[in-house]
Amino acid sequence: MKKEIGISAMLIVLCVAVAILNPLFLSVTNLQNTARLVGMFGIFSIGVGVVIITGGIDLSVGSLFALFGVLLSFMLMSWGWSWPLAVAAILLTAVAIGVFHGFLVTKMNLQSFIVTLCGLLFYRGLARYIAEDQTLGFGYCTGFETLHRLTTGQFLGVPMPFVLLIIISFIMWVVLHRSVYGRYLFAVGRNEEAARFSGINTSLVIASSYVVSALMAGIGAILLAFYTNSISPSSHGNFYELYAIAAAVLGGCSLRGGEGSVIGIVIGAALLQVLQNLVNLLGIPSSLNFAVMGTVILIGVIADQILGRRKLKS
Amino acid sequence: MISEKPLLEMQGIDKSFPGVKALDKVDLTVYPGEVVALIGENGAGKSTLMNVLGGVVEPDSGTIKIEGQSVVIKNVSDAIKLGIGFIHQELNILDNLSIAGNIFLGREPTRLGPLRIINRRRMWAQTAPYLQELGLNLPASTLLSQMSIAHQQMVEVAKSLSLNARLLIMDEPTSSLTLSETKRLFDVIRQLRSNGVSIIYISHRLAEVKECADRVVGLRDGVNVGSLELEKITHDNMVRLMIGRKVEEFFVSPRAKGGDKFFSVSGLSTSRYPHHKISFEASRGEILGFAGLVGAGRTEMAHAIFGVEATKGGLVSISGEKLQIRCAGDAIENGIYLVPEDRRKCGLITEMTFRENITLPDLNRYAVLGLIKRSRETVISEKQCEKLKIKLTSVETLVKNLSGGNQQKVVLAKWLSLKPKVIIFDEPTRGIDIGSKAEIYHLMRNLADEGVVIVMISSDMEEILGVSDRVAVMHEGKITGILTQGNFDEEAVMRLAVGQKDWTGNKNN
Numbered sequence: 001m002k003k004e005i006g007i008s009a010m011l012i013v014l015c016v017a018v019a020i021l022n023p024l025f026l027s028v029t030n031l032q033n034t035a036r037l038v039g040m041f042g043i044f045s046i047g048v049g050v051v052i053i054t055g056g057i058d059l060s061v062g063s064l065f066a067l068f069g070v071l072l073s074f075m076l077m078s079w080g081w082s083w084p085l086a087v088a089a090i091l092l093t094a095v096a097i098g099v100f101h102g103f104l105v106t107k108m109n110l111q112s113f114i115v116t117l118c119g120l121l122f123y124r125g126l127a128r129y130i131a132e133d134q135t136l137g138f139g140y141c142t143g144f145e146t147l148h149r150l151t152t153g154q155f156l157g158v159p160m161p162f163v164l165l166i167i168i169s170f171i172m173w174v175v176l177h178r179s180v181y182g183r184y185l186f187a188v189g190r191n192e193e194a195a196r197f198s199g200i201n202t203s204l205v206i207a208s209s210y211v212v213s214a215l216m217a218g219i220g221a222i223l224l225a226f227y228t229n230s231i232s233p234s235s236h237g238n239f240y241e242l243y244a245i246a247a248a249v250l251g252g253c254s255l256r257g258g259e260g261s262v263i264g265i266v267i268g269a270a271l272l273q274v275l276q277n278l279v280n281l282l283g284i285p286s287s288l289n290f291a292v293m294g295t296v297i298l299i300g301v302i303a304d305q306i307l308g309r310r311k312l313k314s
Numbered sequence: 315m316i317s318e319k320p321l322l323e324m325q326g327i328d329k330s331f332p333g334v335k336a337l338d339k340v341d342l343t344v345y346p347g348e349v350v351a352l353i354g355e356n357g358a359g360k361s362t363l364m365n366v367l368g369g370v371v372e373p374d375s376g377t378i379k380i381e382g383q384s385v386v387i388k389n390v391s392d393a394i395k396l397g398i399g400f401i402h403q404e405l406n407i408l409d410n411l412s413i414a415g416n417i418f419l420g421r422e423p424t425r426l427g428p429l430r431i432i433n434r435r436r437m438w439a440q441t442a443p444y445l446q447e448l449g450l451n452l453p454a455s456t457l458l459s460q461m462s463i464a465h466q467q468m469v470e471v472a473k474s475l476s477l478n479a480r481l482l483i484m485d486e487p488t489s490s491l492t493l494s495e496t497k498r499l500f501d502v503i504r505q506l507r508s509n510g511v512s513i514i515y516i517s518h519r520l521a522e523v524k525e526c527a528d529r530v531v532g533l534r535d536g537v538n539v540g541s542l543e544l545e546k547i548t549h550d551n552m553v554r555l556m557i558g559r560k561v562e563e564f565f566v567s568p569r570a571k572g573g574d575k576f577f578s579v580s581g582l583s584t585s586r587y588p589h590h591k592i593s594f595e596a597s598r599g600e601i602l603g604f605a606g607l608v609g610a611g612r613t614e615m616a617h618a619i620f621g622v623e624a625t626k627g628g629l630v631s632i633s634g635e636k637l638q639i640r641c642a643g644d645a646i647e648n649g650i651y652l653v654p655e656d657r658r659k660c661g662l663i664t665e666m667t668f669r670e671n672i673t674l675p676d677l678n679r680y681a682v683l684g685l686i687k688r689s690r691e692t693v694i695s696e697k698q699c700e701k702l703k704i705k706l707t708s709v710e711t712l713v714k715n716l717s718g719g720n721q722q723k724v725v726l727a728k729w730l731s732l733k734p735k736v737i738i739f740d741e742p743t744r745g746i747d748i749g750s751k752a753e754i755y756h757l758m759r760n761l762a763d764e765g766v767v768i769v770m771i772s773s774d775m776e777e778i779l780g781v782s783d784r785v786a787v788m789h790e791g792k793i794t795g796i797l798t799q800g801n802f803d804e805e806a807v808m809r810l811a812v813g814q815k816d817w818t819g820n821k822n823n
Contacts, residue, residue, distance in 0.1 A: 179684045180677045187674060190663045197622055197652065197660045198674040198728070199643035258665060 003252030003304070004264045010300065011271045018274065022281040032159050034277050036152075039161025040223045041243055042269040045251075046172050047216025048244035049265040053176075054189045054209045055257025056105060056112035060119030061217040061244060064097065065237025066127035068221035073136035073231060076144055083144035087222060094218030095211055097123075102207025112210075120241065127233040135232040138225070151226040161223045165266065168219070173262040185209065189257030246297050247272055271296075319382065321346045321512050322367075322481055327376035329362055329536075332717075336362040337373070338536045344481065349503060349513045351527035353520070353556050355776065359536040360516050364483050367514075368400035369393035399474025403486040405466050409459040414441040416458060417473045444472040448502055464495035471502065481512045488522060489608045493812065500526050518775070520552050521808065532556055553804075573597050574633075577736045577767040582628030584614040587791025591628070594786055594793060596736075601758060601768040603782030605775070605807045611791040612771045613655055616738045620652040621645045632735055646675050649735030653725050653742060655771075661725040664714035668706055669695040671713055672728050698727040702757070719750025726757065736767040743777060755781050775804055789813040 019025045044061050051058040068090050075086040097119075104115045141148040155163045176182040184205045187195040196202045225231055249255065250271060251264030275296055279289050322344040329337040337359045344350050352360050365371045367378070369390040378385055380396050387393050393400070407416055414437040415422075423437055424430040434455075441454035450468045458466055467487060474482055484503075488496045503513055503526050517523055523530060530542040532555035542551055580593040592615055596602045604612045617623035619630055621639040630637050632648060639645050645652070654660040662671055673680050673691045680690045695709040702723045706716070713724055722742065729737060739758065743751040758781065762768045772778050778785055779802065786796045787810035794810040 174685070178686060180681045180686060181684065183670065183674070183677060183686060187663055187666065187670075190665045191659070193660050194663045195674070197620075197642055197654055199641070199646040199676075200674070201641065201643060 004261060004267065006304065006307075007250055007252070007264060007267050007271065007300070011267055011274065014271065014274050014278065018278045018281060025277065025281055028157075030277070030281075032154070032157070034273055035162040036159040036227065037161075037273045037276070038266075038270045039159060039163070039165040040220055040227065041240075041247065041273060042165040042266045043161070043168055043223070044213075044216045044220035044240070045244040045247040045265050045269040046169060046262060047213035047220075048241065049248040049251070049253055049260055049262070050172075050176070050185065050212045051112070051209045052245070052248050052253045052255060053185050053257060053260045054206050055192070056206065056209065057116065057245065057255070058101070058210065058213045059113065059116040059241045060097075060101070060123060061213065061220070062237040062240035062242075063120045063123035063127065064094070064214065064217045065221045065224055065240055066231065066233045067123040067130075068094070068218055069225040069231035069236050070127045070131045070136055070233050072222060072225050073138060074130070076138060076147075077136070080143075083147040086144075087147065090222060091215060091218045094214040094221075098211030098214030099207070101210035101214065105210065106203035106207045116241075124233070127236075131231070131233040133233060135230055137230045141226075147222075148226055151223050161227070164219070164223070168216075169262050169266050176262055181205070181208075186258055189259070191258075243269070243272055246293070250297060250300050319346075320344060320379075321348075321381060323377075323379040323382075324363075324367065325377045325379070327363065327366055327378075328374045329359075329366060329371065330374055334717075336536050337366070339376070340533070340536070340538045342531060342538065344512045344514060346480070346512055347507050347510045349507055349515055349526055349528045351515045351517065351523040351530045352533065353517070353523060353530055353552055354533035355556055355774070358533040358556070360533050361485065362536075363533065364400065364485060364514065364516065367393065367398060368483060369398075370400075394477050394479075397478055397480035398483065399471075399477065399479030399481070400483045401467065401470045401474065401485065401487060403489055405463070405470055407458050407466050407469060409466070410457070412455045412457055413445065413452065413461075413469050413472075414438050414454040416469055417441050417444065417476050419473075440476075441472070444475050447475070447505075448472055449498075462495070463490050464492070464498065467491075467499070468502070471506075475506075475511075479511065481514065482506065483514045483516070485516045486518070487515070488517065488519060496522065518773075520549055523547070523552065524549065530555070549804075576633050577769075578629075578631050579619060580629045580631075582615065582618055582630070583626040584611060584618045584791070585624055585626060586614045587611050588626045590791035592788075592791075592793055594796065596767045596769060598765045598767055599762050600783040601762050601770055601781055603778045603785040604769065604771040604788060605778045605785055606773075606788035606811050608773060609790075610788040610811070612788050613740055614791075615788075616652055616654075616740050616769070616771060619645070619738065620650060622652075646732070649733055651729040651732070651734055651737045653722070653729070653737065653739045655740040655744065657721055657725050662713050662721060664721075665712060667710045667712055668699065668704075668716075668724060669709040671724055672698055672709075672731055675728060676732055694731050698731050702727050702730070703753070717750075719746045719753070722746055722750070722754060723757075726754075730761075734761065734766050736769065737761065738769040738771070740771045741773065742770060743772075743774065775807065778807065779804060787811050 024030055048058045048061060071093070072086060072090055075081040075089060076083060101115055101119065104110045105112045151160055153160050176185065184195070184200050187200060188202050188205045192202050224237065247268035248260060248265050251260065251268030253260030253265065272293060275293055276289065279286060279292055284292065320343045324340065324342040327337050327340045340359065340363055342363065354360050362371065366373045367387065369387045369392050372388065378387060385396055387396065408419065411419070418437050423433040423440070425433040438454040445452065445454065448468050448471060450465060452465065458469060471482065487499060491499060506513060515523070515527060524547055527547060528544055530547050530552060532539045532541070534556065539555060542555065574597045575595040576598045578595040582592045583590055606612050614623060618625040618628065621641045621644050630639055637648050658664055669691050672695045677686065680686055692709060699706055699709060704720050704723045704727065713721060716724065742754055746754070758768050758770065770781060784796055784798050785802045785807060786793050787807055788794065789811055790813065794813060797806055
């Protein structure tokens with residue numbers, strides 16, 4: 001709980017600071033756009049966070065955005081599938097990919113870093129090959145306006161991705177912090193051996209986390225594809241896995257596993273987006289984007305370490 | 315051989331850990347070229363005393379003199395500078411390096427000036443004499459990963475010698491050696507002694523102590539309880555020194571007479587000893603002890619029964635019903651529980667709370683539609699806490715903040731919140747203070763009286779003899795004999811443990 005309070009404070013301070021330096025931050029358009037981005041990044045960050053809680057890592061999500069974006073465009077534009085079918089197909093593919101990752105990690109005993117690094121390379125390559133490196137899009141979304149509205153529209157002025165994030169994070173909060181499955185996730189992340197000795201099917205628990213992550217990436221991919229409406233397979237979603245990992249770590253997940261919370265991850269994702277926004281609004285050269293983000297994450301982690309050490313001493 | 319001037323004098327060494335007085339004004343004197351055996355039960359303070367000497371822990375008070383000079387040993391490198399070498403039970407080696415690489419770690423001879431390229435030839439040449447002295451016929455470039463544990467141990471000895479050690483501490487050096495390797499180690503010890511090196515030898519194996527020690531010093535509950543000169547070193551004297559009370563005092567006789575052969579294991583073979591089969595039966599109300607040397611395959615057997623380690627065939631049944639155990643979940647469902655040897659690694663999730671640990675094996679019982687009802691968990695946790703007299707500020711305490719004895723009781727509380735039929739205890743009192751030990755023995759006996767089959771694996775001879783109703787002895791993956799109360803003693807158990815078939819001349823089974 002302490003960590004969530006810390007990072008919330010950081011977020012609020014940052015928002016206030018940006019708002020003072022540039023009142024445009026509080027304009028409806030800017031807030032809506034930021035919320036839209038927070039929604040998208042928050043959703044797949046939760047997925048990656050679940051994997052991190054079990055002590056693993058998922059590097060493949062960024063490339064999955066490209067692959068799913070390309071596939072979605074093909075299904076809707078070229079093959080003329082109905083949109084519910086296309087969405088279902090994407091989500092099912094995501095689940096299958098998650099199962100595959102989980103299988104490799106638990107049954108083949110491969111390190112998750114390696115498995116998902118290979119995924120990062122493979123899915124990106126596959127996306128580029130399928131699209132023949134052409135930029136794809138959805139044109140005017142003729143025939144699937146509903147899907148377009150569901151992904152990019154608003155509900156009572158709140159952008160749909162943010163609405164979805166609220167729904168998903170509530171569900172995931174219950175799953176992670178109140179359900180038997182959630183307790184197993186944390187137990188496995190803390191001490192896999194002891195969890196196994198307590199009768200938990202640790203392989204199944206770990207494997208399932210990759211399914212959750214891939215599924216969240218699937219949902220995120222659909223939102224992102226419609227948000228950009230332009231999928232260039234070589235750059236679409238590049239580095240997004242790192243945003244997710246950064247959000248999870250900022251939000252209190254330990255890469256050693258067993259620690260973290262949904263609220264923390266969501267606030268971490270929000271913090272990263274506000275930072276992006278800050279770079280834009282304060283006229284900082286956008287080339288410094290990553291540098292700013294890296295610095296802030298580092299400061300956050302160092303602060304946490306120092307405070308943690310002080311707590312141990314007292 | 316023994317000169318009048320002592321090499322080492324430790325005086326009035328005091329050391330307390332939270333909740334335990336580990337050492338209480340302990341004195342210890344060692345003369346040059348003397349082999350002093352330090353004996354005592356687990357937790358008597360032997361390791362702490364040696365850790366003080368080796369610079370691993372700092373004493374609260376007391377003085378240490380080397381050759382009459384007062385010295386301060388603040389860390390391991392201080393100890394090394396004073397010529398104290400420490401061969402730990404768990405060897406301190408890097409098995410991806412060669413013999414020479416290990417011996418010269420951190421002080422490698424270099425060449426090409428500031429480039430500091432390791433001069434391997436010189437390193438090898440300087441290593442060779444030590445290997446020769448210890449009779450280790452291997453090139454200095456041999457990787458440690460390719461060597462037996464006995465040879466790895468010799469490398470540690472060589473390292474100490476290369477650091478000009480005058481005093482070697484050996485903590486349970488034979489615990490993972492075979493008999494012939496043990497013999498070889500004794501030859502080395504004798505040779506070192508004749509070269510004037512003093513040795514402090516820690517062991518539970520009294521026969522070995524008898525064979526190699528010049529003098530025996532006993533520790534009990536952190537107090538030096540006296541020493542035995544060479545001619546007084548007999549088995550009986552040592553046991554008396556160590557335990558200071560009769561063995562029988564542990565033992566609480568069973569209330570129910572067993573004999574129903576409720577739990578049976580037949581033809582079980584583990585992946586460590588795939589060619590040996592283990593079969594035994596145990597009855598409700600009895601405590602079946604499993605004795606044997608380290609590496610006899612007892613833990614593997616327990617893991618196989620509990621389903622956490624793959625078996626190479628075998629059958630486990632409860633009251634005649636054959637069980638399919640493929641994972642720990644299957645065993646737990648059938649009422650077979652394991653209190654594992656390494657409780658911090660396998661028994662507990664130390665970063666979680668008492669409550670979360672207690673409910674972990676049967677979490678669904680506390681949940682409705684997959685959602686945990688915390689109030690139910692709290693009720694059970696508080697009940698278990700009270701029942702086992704676990705000292706906690708609240709059930710939300712993290713398990714890592716508890717003492718060893720209390721942690722062991724948490725493992726037990728976890729299983730007792732379910733319906734045990736068989737509980738396997740693997741080294742139940744290792745690293746636990748005397749008071750909690752007695753409590754755990756009583757808990758085991760009470761469980762047995764309630765009709766639970768207790769299987770107790772222990773390397774602590776007094777525990778095996780004092781707590782078990784019957785003792786099964788294992789040697790290299792086989793049960794070499796099962797002794798019943800009244801005709802087991804330390805000697806019979808030891809004979810079987812080292813693989814002798816003929817454990818008795820006149821007694822019959």
